[in-house]
Amino acid sequence: xxxxxxxxxxxxxxxxxxxxxxxxxxxxxxxxxxxxxxxxxxxxxxxxxxxxxxxxxxxxxxxxxxxxxxxxxxxxxxxxxxxxxxxxxxxxxxxxxxxxxxxxxxxxxxxxxxxxxxxxxxxxxxxxxxxxxxxxxxxxxxxxxxxxxxxxxxxxxxxxxxxxxxxxxxxxxxxxxxxxxxxxxxxxxxxxxxxxxxxxxxxxxxxxxxxxxxxxxxxxxxxxxxxxxxxxxxxxxxxxxxxxxxxxxxxxxxxxxxxxxxxxxxxxxxxxxxxxxxxxxxxxxxxxxxxxxxxxxxxxxxxxxxxxxxxxxxxxxxxxxxxxxxxxxxxxxxxxxxxxxxxxxxxxxxxxxxxxxxxxxxxxxxxx
Amino acid sequence: xxxxxxxxxxxxxxxxxxxxxxxxxxxxxxxxxxxxxxxxxxxxxxxxxxxxxxxxxxxxxxxxxxxxxxxxxxxxxxxxxxxxxxxxxxxxxxxxxxxxxxxxxxxxxxxxxxxxxxxxxxxxxxxxxxxxxxxxxxxxxxxxxxxxxxxxxxxxxxxxxxxxxxxxxxxxxxxxxxxxxxxxxxxxxxxxxxxxxxxxxxxxxxxxxxxxxxxxxxxxxxxxxxxxxxxxxxxxxxxxxxxxxxxxxxxxxxxxxxxxxxxxxxxxxxxxxxxxxxxxxxxxxxxxxxxxxxxxxxxxxxxxxxxxxxxxxxxxxxxxxxxxxxxxxxxxxxxxxxxxxxxxxxxxxxxxxxxxxxxxxxxxxxxx
DNA sequence: ACATTGATTTCAAACGTTTGAATCGTCTAC
DNA sequence: GTAGACGATTCAAACGTTTGAAATCAATGT
Numbered sequence: 001x002x003x004x005x006x007x008x009x010x011x012x013x014x015x016x017x018x019x020x021x022x023x024x025x026x027x028x029x030x031x032x033x034x035x036x037x038x039x040x041x042x043x044x045x046x047x048x049x050x051x052x053x054x055x056x057x058x059x060x061x062x063x064x065x066x067x068x069x070x071x072x073x074x075x076x077x078x079x080x081x082x083x084x085x086x087x088x089x090x091x092x093x094x095x096x097x098x099x100x101x102x103x104x105x106x107x108x109x110x111x112x113x114x115x116x117x118x119x120x121x122x123x124x125x126x127x128x129x130x131x132x133x134x135x136x137x138x139x140x141x142x143x144x145x146x147x148x149x150x151x152x153x154x155x156x157x158x159x160x161x162x163x164x165x166x167x168x169x170x171x172x173x174x175x176x177x178x179x180x181x182x183x184x185x186x187x188x189x190x191x192x193x194x195x196x197x198x199x200x201x202x203x204x205x206x207x208x209x210x211x212x213x214x215x216x217x218x219x220x221x222x223x224x225x226x227x228x229x230x231x232x233x234x235x236x237x238x239x240x241x242x243x244x245x246x247x248x249x250x251x252x253x254x255x256x257x258x259x260x261x262x263x264x265x266x267x268x269x270x271x272x273x274x275x276x277x278x279x280x281x282x283x284x285x286x287x288x289x290x291x292x293x294x295x296x297x298x299x300x301x302x303x304x305x306x307x308x309x310x311x312x313x314x315x316x317x318x319x320x321x322x323x324x325x326x327x328x329x330x331x332x333x334x335x336x337x338x339x340x341x342x343x344x345x346x347x348x349x350x351x352x353x354x355x356x357x358x359x360x361x362x363x364x365x366x367x368x
Numbered sequence: 369x370x371x372x373x374x375x376x377x378x379x380x381x382x383x384x385x386x387x388x389x390x391x392x393x394x395x396x397x398x399x400x401x402x403x404x405x406x407x408x409x410x411x412x413x414x415x416x417x418x419x420x421x422x423x424x425x426x427x428x429x430x431x432x433x434x435x436x437x438x439x440x441x442x443x444x445x446x447x448x449x450x451x452x453x454x455x456x457x458x459x460x461x462x463x464x465x466x467x468x469x470x471x472x473x474x475x476x477x478x479x480x481x482x483x484x485x486x487x488x489x490x491x492x493x494x495x496x497x498x499x500x501x502x503x504x505x506x507x508x509x510x511x512x513x514x515x516x517x518x519x520x521x522x523x524x525x526x527x528x529x530x531x532x533x534x535x536x537x538x539x540x541x542x543x544x545x546x547x548x549x550x551x552x553x554x555x556x557x558x559x560x561x562x563x564x565x566x567x568x569x570x571x572x573x574x575x576x577x578x579x580x581x582x583x584x585x586x587x588x589x590x591x592x593x594x595x596x597x598x599x600x601x602x603x604x605x606x607x608x609x610x611x612x613x614x615x616x617x618x619x620x621x622x623x624x625x626x627x628x629x630x631x632x633x634x635x636x637x638x639x640x641x642x643x644x645x646x647x648x649x650x651x652x653x654x655x656x657x658x659x660x661x662x663x664x665x666x667x668x669x670x671x672x673x674x675x676x677x678x679x680x681x682x683x684x685x686x687x688x689x690x691x692x693x694x695x696x697x698x699x700x701x702x703x704x705x706x707x708x709x710x711x712x713x714x715x716x717x718x719x720x721x722x723x724x725x726x727x728x729x730x731x732x733x734x735x736x
Numbered sequence: 737a738c739a740t741t742g743a744t745t746t747c748a749a750a751c752g753t754t755t756g757a758a759t760c761g762t763c764t765a766c
Numbered sequence: 767g768t769a770g771a772c773g774a775t776t777c778a779a780a781c782g783t784t785t786g787a788a789a790t791c792a793a794t795g796t
Contacts, residue, residue: 007518008493010752021776026754034755037774059491060432061752064781069428080453082662088447089476101488104472108457120469123427125376150375239666268666275668294450295663298607298636300643378782389746394784402785405744429782432751 009055017049018042025050029057063125071103072321073126075117077133079106080235082293083310087132087156090314098322100127109233118146128152128321152324154317158201159338166324167338168317172202175306175343176209179260179288182304182345184217186353188258188286192225192249194242194270196262199231203262206290210260224254229262238262242269243276250277257285257354264289264296267303271350282352292346302348309341316341377423385417386410393418397425431493439471440689441494443485445501447474448603450661451678455500455524458682466690468495477601486514496520496689520692522685526569527706534692535706536685540570543674543711544577547628547656550672550713552585554721556626556654560593560617562610562638564630567599571630574658578628592622597630606630610637611644618645625653625722632657632664635671639718650720660714670716677709684709 011029015022020042027034028046035043063069074091076084088104095102103126107114121129129151146153154166161167183191193210196203214221227245229238242261246269249256259274261267267289271281279285281301289296292307316339379397383390388410395402396414403411417423431437442459444452456472463470471494475482489497497519514521522534529535551559561578564571582589595613597606610629614637617624627642629635635657639649647653649669657664660675684707 008752012752022753023755023776023778024774026752027775030754032754034775037772039774042774056487056490058432058493058752059488060428060437060493061781062754064426064428064432064751064783065753065755067781079456085448088474092474092476104474106456106460106472108460119424120427122424125426125428235662236665265666268668272666272668294603295666297604298633298640298663299667300636300640376782380782390783391746391748391785392744394782395745398784400784405742407744410744426782429751430784432753432781433783433785435751 008058009053010058011055013053014046014049014055017053018045020046029055030062069125069127070100071124071126072100072318073121073124073129074102074104075114075121075129075131075133076104076106077114077131078109078233078235080108082295083157083291083308084132086310087314087317090311091130091318092314093311094315094318094322100322122146122151126151127325128154130317130321131155133157152321154321154324156313156317161338166320168313168320169338169340170308170313170343171340172205172343173209173212175290175308176206177213178209178306178343178345179290179304180210180213180219181217182347182351183258183260183286183288184213184219186258186286186351188354189219190225190254190256190258191219191221192245192256192259193221193227194245194259194261194266195226195228197229197231206262222254222256224252225249225256229266236265238265239269239272242266242271243273244269246270246273247277250274258351259285259287261287261289264291264293264303264305267305267350268295268299271299271301271303282350284355286351286354288351296348301350304348304351305346307344307346309344313341376426377421378426379423381421382414382417382423385421386413388414397423398430437493437495438468439492439494440468440686441489441492441497442470442472443482443489443497443499443501444472444474445482445499446477446601446603448476450663451525451659451676452500454678455682455685458679459498459686460682461679462683462686462690468690490514490519494519495693496522498685498689499523501525520689522689522692524681524685529706534688536681536688537706537708538676538681538711539708540573540711541577541580543658543676544574545581546577546674546711546713547658547672548578548581548587549585550715550719551626551628551654551656552581552587554626554654554719556722557587558593558622558624558626559587559589560613560624560627561589561595562613562627562629562634563594563596565597565599574630590622590624592620593617593624597634604633606633607637607640610634610639611641612637614638614641615645618642626719627653627655629655629657632659632661632671632673635673635718636663636667639667639669639671650718652723654719654722656719664716669718672716672719673714675712675714677712681709 011022011025015025018025024038024042025046026032028038028043029050072095074088076088078084088102092102103121103124105117105121107117129146131153133155154168156168159167159169191214195207211221227248229241242265246259249259259270261270267287270287274281274285274287281287287303289303289305292305296303296305320339379390379393383393386393392406392410393414394400396406396411397418440463442456444456446452456470460470471489471492473485473489475485486497497514499521501523522536524536527535527537563575579589595616597609610633614627617627627635627638629638635655638655642649642653642655649655655671657671657673660673664671664673688707
């Protein structure tokens with residue numbers, strides 16, 4: 001049993017043990033259509049022997065012969081970003097009933113690893129690749145290779161439709177507007193804003209939404225109270241930026257009753273910075289985030305934020321992928337625009353009506 | 369170019385384009401020893417053609433022939449547990465220079481998926497499997513199959529040495545003692561404790577360490593102030609338990625100046641519960657966690673906790689795995705005991721000397 | 737002229753599976 | 767008694783790659 005160098009049990013081991021041909025064993029164990037014609041006694045014997053020897057079909061040999069790998073590559077730009085996990089769960093959930101497996105790799109925000117893994121996915125003959133990435137960089141030769149090898153791609157978190165790549169993303173503009181409207185409806189008029197880094201795709205549209213909503217609400221954003229995070233990929237840089245900018249806001253001497261932060265970690269940084277200066281959240285100042293990651297939920301006070309339907313984005317991306325695979329490579333007709341999902345405001349304890357003089361809180365705050 | 373049904377460029381495509389045999393092409397592109405003998409001009413031509421056509425070797429065909437997959441399966445019991453990611457990073461980091469790839473799968477706390485994926489890893493002929501799991505369940509038939517197929521296993525987060533499986537874990541007993549000693553040295557005498565769920569492997573040793581350290585410090589743990597989390601695998605159940613137990617503590621009427629929580633999320637739940645009752649952390653009550661996950665760091669106040677060297681555990685597990693692979697299957701000599709790494713106390717703002725009457729804070733607190 | 741060497745390239749078998757076509761009895765029909 | 771049909775099983779080629787052994791050719795030494 002298992003005399004092979006590889007140490008694995010093969011079809012021919014079973015065939016020998018049963019005194020029968022490899023073909024029949026294969027037909028039975030792979031439940032091929034022909035297995036209807038195999039005698040019951042034979043089938044039983046083969047199955048029993050397979051179980052006894054601990055047989056598991058060799059995915060490599062099988063895929064080589066069948067010319068199907070049943071595998072979708074999932075390339076996460078940074079798995080330690082809480083953003084990723086729910087997307088991946090959504091993908092797996094949808095892939096499972098379609099009898100596909102995901103091959104998950106983590107580029108750890110490193111360009112070099114990204115390339116390496118992408119190549120690996122091609123070598124592993126993944127039938128398609130789903131990329132989860134919000135950071136921008138130039139994908140030069142790789143995309144060309146992918147096209148040459150006819151591997152469909154779906155990207156989550158960025159719009160690459162102008163390069164004819166199916167894209168799934170959240171409506172950042174609407175999300176930004178959602179928070180701004182929320183603060184305005186609470187009565188805030190002096191609002192500090194922390195924008196996202198330039199290189200992050202979400203930054204620009206989110207900022208657009210914020211500005212537009214401010215204009216509509218008749219709120220002027222004081223340029224002295226608008227800050228921008230630097231281009232760092234370290235997951236904690238948002239938090240540290242929040243702390244730093246909170247102190248800068250206070251030092252500026254300008255009056256503000258709320259801080260609209262680019263994302264949740266930045267918001268948590270702001271909370272830390274303001275708290276250390278003795279302010280209470282939300283009595284003395286409201287703070288809002290974006291993303292609805294775990295820390296925003298379990299911090300005290302909970303952070304008011306915008307939830308992206310991450311799981312749904314994973315489901316949608318997978319659905320588009322399966323559809324593309326179904327179409328086969330002859331019909332290259334891409335769906336034109338990006339697939340946009342809608343975000344949702346999650347109100348928690350970090351936002352409340354504004355106060356006068358930063359000490360006493362107003363009973364109501366229903367401006368606008 | 370790429371006339372094959374699979375749509376992928378193969379060696380024979382290149383061979384045809386260059387009017388040369390497949391063997392030579394293979395020798396050149398796989399940089400086999402023989403390639404020293406290939407004429408420079410031929411080599412150049414082959415490489416250029418390969419690049420032009422976008423050739424990527426077929427990992428399936430290659431592994432089938434070479435009888436090596438260069439793959440280590442990594443089976444995470446729950447990827448949404450922040451515990452996992454750093455371990456996985458450590459694994460990848462160590463695997464890379466050894467020219468191995470990790471095949472990462474997520475069982476999402478579902479027994480059924482765990483089995484399914486384990487079987488999948490066997491079919492994919494991973495040369496070894498690293499399991500990241502803290503929850504306990506009965507691995508019946510699978511472990512036997514694995515033994516039959518001679519696939520080495522390393523488990524991170526549990527002690528399975530009695531089943532002769534190499535195990536890497538943190539010294540939970542020492543960790544528990546670390547927190548208790550910290551609180552004692554701050555002067556706390558009345559300490560509430562929230563124990564982990566029964567089914568979690570870490571629970572028992574951590575509780576042992578806590579009790580022993582309490583005895584040594586001359587502290588009596590009031591049974592009315594000892595709580596235990598239920599057996600729920602939902603990631604947020606710790607947080608909710610913390611909130612609930614915090615209220616129960618206050619309702620009990622007993623006096624306590626600190627809460628030692630099973631893990632960080634539980635600690636954050638306690639902070640929420642106490643805050644909602646009007647207590648301030650740490651002035652009115654200290655709170656400690658365990659694990660040092662992201663939310664503990666970015667919450668305000670930061671949670672004093674015990675850090676597990678997760679990345680290092682990943683590195684160590686991989687090192688043991690590579691060593692086992694090196695030994696080959698003939699020498700089955702397992703290393704006897706579990707491999708234990710030491711945890712580290714991280715002091716943040718959530719712990720401070722105790723107060724009198726829960727309102728004024730003592731200037732110093734140097735009891736014991 | 738012929739064996740020897742060395743540099744370059746090719747042959748052919750194998751890895752473990754799948755599958756269309758072929759085989760071999762046995763049975764029924766006319 | 768032969769043709770056809772059917773049921774159960776096997777043949778053999780293929781998937782794309784690697785690799786030990788063999789082949790080819792030109793140049794060198796005797």
